[in-house]
Amino acid sequence: MAMSLTMETLVSLCKRRGFIFQSSEIYGGIASCWDYGPLGAELKQNIKRAWWRDHVQLRPDMVGLDASILMHPTVWKASGHVDHFTDPMVDCRECRRRFRADKLDETPWTHYCSAKKGNKFAVPPGEPCAHCGTRRSLCPECGKGELTPPRQFNLMFRTFMGAVEEEATLVYLRPETAQGIFVNFDNVLQAMRRKLPFGIAQIGKAFRNEITPGNFIFRTHEFEQMEIEYFVNPNDTVNGKSADEYWHERWIEGSLAWFQRYGMRAERLRLREHDKEELAHYAKRTADIEYRFPFGWSELMGIANRTDFDLRQHAQWSGKALTYFDEERKEHVVPYVIEPSAGVDRALLAFLVDAYREEEVRGERRVLLKLHPELAPVKVAVLPLLKKREDIVRTAQGIRAELARRWAVSYDDTAAIGRLYRRQDEVGTPFCVTVDVRTVGDAERAERGDGRVTIRDRDSMQQVRVPIPELRSVLQELLDGGEWGTVTARFGAGASPEAG
Numbered sequence: 001m002a003m004s005l006t007m008e009t010l011v012s013l014c015k016r017r018g019f020i021f022q023s024s025e026i027y028g029g030i031a032s033c034w035d036y037g038p039l040g041a042e043l044k045q046n047i048k049r050a051w052w053r054d055h056v057q058l059r060p061d062m063v064g065l066d067a068s069i070l071m072h073p074t075v076w077k078a079s080g081h082v083d084h085f086t087d088p089m090v091d092c093r094e095c096r097r098r099f100r101a102d103k104l105d106e107t108p109w110t111h112y113c114s115a116k117k118g119n120k121f122a123v124p125p126g127e128p129c130a131h132c133g134t135r136r137s138l139c140p141e142c143g144k145g146e147l148t149p150p151r152q153f154n155l156m157f158r159t160f161m162g163a164v165e166e167e168a169t170l171v172y173l174r175p176e177t178a179q180g181i182f183v184n185f186d187n188v189l190q191a192m193r194r195k196l197p198f199g200i201a202q203i204g205k206a207f208r209n210e211i212t213p214g215n216f217i218f219r220t221h222e223f224e225q226m227e228i229e230y231f232v233n234p235n236d237t238v239n240g241k242s243a244d245e246y247w248h249e250r251w252i253e254g255s256l257a258w259f260q261r262y263g264m265r266a267e268r269l270r271l272r273e274h275d276k277e278e279l280a281h282y283a284k285r286t287a288d289i290e291y292r293f294p295f296g297w298s299e300l301m302g303i304a305n306r307t308d309f310d311l312r313q314h315a316q317w318s319g320k321a322l323t324y325f326d327e328e329r330k331e332h333v334v335p336y337v338i339e340p341s342a343g344v345d346r347a348l349l350a351f352l353v354d355a356y357r358e359e360e361v362r363g364e365r366r367v368l369l370k371l372h373p374e375l376a377p378v379k380v381a382v383l384p385l386l387k388k389r390e391d392i393v394r395t396a397q398g399i400r401a402e403l404a405r406r407w408a409v410s411y412d413d414t415a416a417i418g419r420l421y422r423r424q425d426e427v428g429t430p431f432c433v434t435v436d437v438r439t440v441g442d443a444e445r446a447e448r449g450d451g452r453v454t455i456r457d458r459d460s461m462q463q464v465r466v467p468i469p470e471l472r473s474v475l476q477e478l479l480d481g482g483e484w485g486t487v488t489a490r491f492g493a494g495a496s497p498e499a500g
């Protein structure tokens with residue numbers, strides 16, 4: 001049953017199942033700010049943990065950093081953000097709404113048509129009126145107001161540091177995490193005794209006062225970044241290429257592979273090279289990884305070759321040398337930087353979109369989040385088949401407590417088993433464990449239980465019964481990517497399709 005997912009469906013699932021809520025909702029919400037609910041918080045943690053492990057812990061050439069959000073204001077002079085991190089804005093003189101000058105023709109516009117007795121029409125983006133041929137010149141929203149000439153509007157959030165506002169220092173909420181890495185380049189180099197090439201990774205919040213944010217958590221005022229600055233010696237050559245070009249290529253391939261390793265479908269990912277006009281003035285080459293969201297192909301992450309621009313700028317503004325001593329050539333060099341930069345929230349949105357499936361099972365609709373086990377917010381759900389049987393409940397609670405020492409586990413006894421399975425499918429729980437009468441037996445009838453519980457697989461809906469003492473190791477095997485078939489073969493007789 002191929003069905004294309006709409007953002008409306010996804011937003012509603014996210015709210016209903018506790019992934020993402022609108023911020024300050026009881027007060028009517030605040031534009032483009034979102035809160036991660038219990039399952040969203042787990043999912044987000046899992047994405048960050050996987051990224052950190054794969055990019056920092058597993059690599060001998062990487063280290064981590066956690067820099068502060070508030071930085072010395074000169075950082076943003078040096079980086080160019082104070083002068084150039086701007087969007088051209090226009091205001092409507094009637095309704096006072098504000099628009100990005102370069103995006104005016106991307107939304108439908110309101111038009112009072114003289115050829116149609118002044119009646120109001122919504123004209124498609126960028127098109128002239130079909131009745132009178134007029135093009136939009138007034139405010140697209142109210143259709144009446146003149147627009148001011150474009151003015152440059154800085155995207156950084158500003159605040160004040162100090163007790164008395166008049167004497168306080170103007171500081172900014174960082175618009176990117178990258179600068180925290182650049183200004184710590186020498187600290188890390190010295191403290192960790194690094195040799196080029198090496199990288200510094202950071203996960204943290206950044207803030208941008210975007211006037212036209214939108215598409216749920218795709219573009220928001222407050223967001224989280226996973227950024228790497230990978231420093232290379234521009235004088236080195238690797239495989240016949242300059243080191244920066246070689247490593248840029250490697251990071252592009254590696255980044256694409258990372259999303260696929262956690263289940264993202266290859267046909268929904270593509271690479272887009274920035275052309276000359278689009279490139280930032282300091283960048284030698286930039287490639288975006290785009291994902292096919294329900295609203296179209298959009299940037300998931302960017303991988304830029306920023307050359308030595310940032311380190312040179314900070315050296316100039318701070319008066320501190322930010323160089324590396326090349327032992328071989330006996331000279332100081334300013335490293336080039338490759339910057340793979342991904343948004344946590346965007347990655348989370350893409351993983352959710354990609355995981356979403358609708359299937360028909362025995363005439364009923366099944367909604368499924370086919371999340372990679374490592375990303376799934378809940379790894380195992382423990383479900384007692386009869387909530388009034390004390391021995392079943394006691395056994396199930398014991399299993400829950402034992403598994404919870406290692407994984408995010410949920411316990412649910414508030415519906416019939418079929419319903420409980422569907423609930424877990426909808427939030428992407430890879431495995432359910434069911435305790436039933438066969439597990440504990442029936443004392444009144446003098447029947448002994450078999451001491452086994454049922455593991456049910458989310459994707460195939462197949463089941464296998466395993467002895468309780470082996471449950472943890474079997475789940476570990478499965479969550480580590482072990483084959484379902486291998487496990488069912490070992491416990492053979494109990495494997496069966498889902499019943500009920």
Ligand SMILES: [Zn+2]
Nearest residue numbers: 092095139142
């Ligand atoms: Zn207006």
Ligand SMILES: [Zn+2]
Nearest residue numbers: 113129131132
């Ligand atoms: Zn018209």
